[in-house]
Amino acid sequence: MFNIPKEKEVPLGCITPAPVTEQPMMITGNWREYRPVIDQEKCNLCMNCIVYCPDACWQLNEAEDEVVWNAKYCKGCLICVNECTTEALSKVYELDFADGVVRLEKPF
Amino acid sequence: MAKEMVLSGCAASAQAAKYAKVDVVCSYPIRPYTALMMELAKMVANGELDAEFIHGEGEHAQLSVVLGAAAAGARVLTGSSGVGVTYAFETYSPIAGGRVPVQMMIADRALDPPGDFGSEHTDAMSCRDQGWIMGWAENPQEAFDNCLINYRIGEDHRVLLPQFVCQDGYFVSHIPGKVVLPEQSQVDEFLPPYKLPHPLDPKHPVSHGPQIRPDQGTIMDLQRAQAMLDAPAVIKEAIEDFNRIFGRKYSPFVEEYMTEDAEMALFIMGAHTMTARHAVKHLRSKGVKIGLVKLRFVRPWPTQEVAEALSKFKAVGVIETSTSYGGAMRGGNLLHEVRASLYDLPQRPLTTSFMAGLGGEMVPLKEFYYMADILSKMIKDGKAKKTVYWVGFEAEA
Numbered sequence: 001m002f003n004i005p006k007e008k009e010v011p012l013g014c015i016t017p018a019p020v021t022e023q024p025m026m027i028t029g030n031w032r033e034y035r036p037v038i039d040q041e042k043c044n045l046c047m048n049c050i051v052y053c054p055d056a057c058w059q060l061n062e063a064e065d066e067v068v069w070n071a072k073y074c075k076g077c078l079i080c081v082n083e084c085t086t087e088a089l090s091k092v093y094e095l096d097f098a099d100g101v102v103r104l105e106k107p108f
Numbered sequence: 109m110a111k112e113m114v115l116s117g118c119a120a121s122a123q124a125a126k127y128a129k130v131d132v133v134c135s136y137p138i139r140p141y142t143a144l145m146m147e148l149a150k151m152v153a154n155g156e157l158d159a160e161f162i163h164g165e166g167e168h169a170q171l172s173v174v175l176g177a178a179a180a181g182a183r184v185l186t187g188s189s190g191v192g193v194t195y196a197f198e199t200y201s202p203i204a205g206g207r208v209p210v211q212m213m214i215a216d217r218a219l220d221p222p223g224d225f226g227s228e229h230t231d232a233m234s235c236r237d238q239g240w241i242m243g244w245a246e247n248p249q250e251a252f253d254n255c256l257i258n259y260r261i262g263e264d265h266r267v268l269l270p271q272f273v274c275q276d277g278y279f280v281s282h283i284p285g286k287v288v289l290p291e292q293s294q295v296d297e298f299l300p301p302y303k304l305p306h307p308l309d310p311k312h313p314v315s316h317g318p319q320i321r322p323d324q325g326t327i328m329d330l331q332r333a334q335a336m337l338d339a340p341a342v343i344k345e346a347i348e349d350f351n352r353i354f355g356r357k358y359s360p361f362v363e364e365y366m367t368e369d370a371e372m373a374l375f376i377m378g379a380h381t382m383t384a385r386h387a388v389k390h391l392r393s394k395g396v397k398i399g400l401v402k403l404r405f406v407r408p409w410p411t412q413e414v415a416e417a418l419s420k421f422k423a424v425g426v427i428e429t430s431t432s433y434g435g436a437m438r439g440g441n442l443l444h445e446v447r448a449s450l451y452d453l454p455q456r457p458l459t460t461s462f463m464a465g466l467g468g469e470m471v472p473l474k475e476f477y478y479m480a481d482i483l484s485k486m487i488k489d490g491k492a493k494k495t496v497y498w499v500g501f502e503a504e505a
């Protein structure tokens with residue numbers, strides 16, 4: 001018999017519940033080298049980023065009338081930056097966080 | 109009523125699949141296993157078998173089709189031979205890791221180059237470490253039985269692993285032998301309906317085969333390793349039930365022949381066991397104290413059973429029908445496992461291996477007599493001169 005710590009448990013065959021809006025078992029945000037950063041002043045809500053993101057990491061916050069970015073799952077492909085019509089999106093090197101490198105609750 | 113028929117290994121496997129009421133079959137032609145699909149296609153066309161028969165565009169597709177079907181709750185059968193087996197290699201690990209118990213019939217064929225139709229275990233043996241249950245049949249009857257037995261083992265919720273159900277190409281797949289076809293009620297008693305604990309089901313949606321984090325990788329590997337550790341108990345149960353219901357006398361892992369008071373033994377699996385048994389019988393009549401141990405499962409490898417069976421001999425010759433180029437024993441794959449099984453014994457038999465039956469060659473009686481001579485010499489000298497003999501090609505005897 002083996003001792004597997006609770007926080008490391010994996011379901012049989014890694015078969016996970018679906019559909020879910022976020023899969024906490026596979027966080028891909030730590031794959032990024034660059035991240036997209038939005039300048040809300042320039043954004044005209046054309047929604048290209050929402051349409052083009054392969055991982056649904058841009059969503060519309062209707063209450064605030066702005067697009068919001070999901071840091072947990074954005075892999076940094078930068079398709080959104082390419083497709084942005086108003087140059088509201090730019091790429092920023094991932095390590096340039098003001099408060100250092102803090103992205104995952106559970107780094108490996 | 110149970111009836112007896114004369115069937116090839118491929119036809120016997122097809123019959124077994126019919127009794128197991130497979131739901132989905134996926135084919136792609138490569139000989140010699142193709143005869144299995146010809147039989148199954150005929151059964152579906154004649155309305156004898158109610159199954160989806162899908163023709164894949166290659167072996168990789170074949171395995172992907174049955175993976176999807178089995179994940180959705182269908183009992184499936186696919187199969188291949190030789191380079192077809194290795195073409196699908198990528199799919200073997202995810203199927204086992206996803207714990208989807210598909211069954212694949214392999215009728216062995218030598219791998220290229222440049223193309224050899226003959227039987228050799230190397231195709232299937234190359235895939236042995238992916239987490240599939242695996243074993244060889246000696247004759248069409250055993251091919252029939254192993255199909256049912258493997259469904260039962262693989263689908264057991266304590267195991268949930270796919271199965272390679274192997275038979276030597278031509279020697280078993282195409283040479284007809286007597287096969288007892290049971291009553292459907294016997295099969296139904298032995299083999300419960302297919303049921304996955306985690307099927308693809310619109311009412312309870314789940315996601316199969318997601319990407320995982322590196323720190324989850326070890327645990328996934330551990331799950332598969334644990335399933336292999338749990339499998340032997342399930343195999344024993346299944347064989348016991350099979351023997352009771354079908355009146356057979358299989359022992360789960362190793363079968364012994366004329367081993368009482370034997371000083372030496374041949375260790376073998378698959379079709380050539382039949383010839384080896386005749387050789388042993390003949391040698392016994394000449395006063396040679398030789399026996400035979402036949403292996404029924406390669407995965408999970410029955411470490412303890414092999415050690416127990418072989419510990420009583422002075423010398424053991426392992427017949428290798430697969431290659432492991434550059435391996436520790438310089439020959440095939442089985443001697444590695446046999447020696448590892450024997451390592452912890454206080455008194456180990458002398459062991460060596462014989463490369464025989466490669467590329468589809470027959471292993472005639474005289475080759476087994478040659479092996480017995482080598483084993484006798486080993487006993488006399490008190491040591492094994494070499495770890496491998498290429499039978500028929502050694503410069504000195």
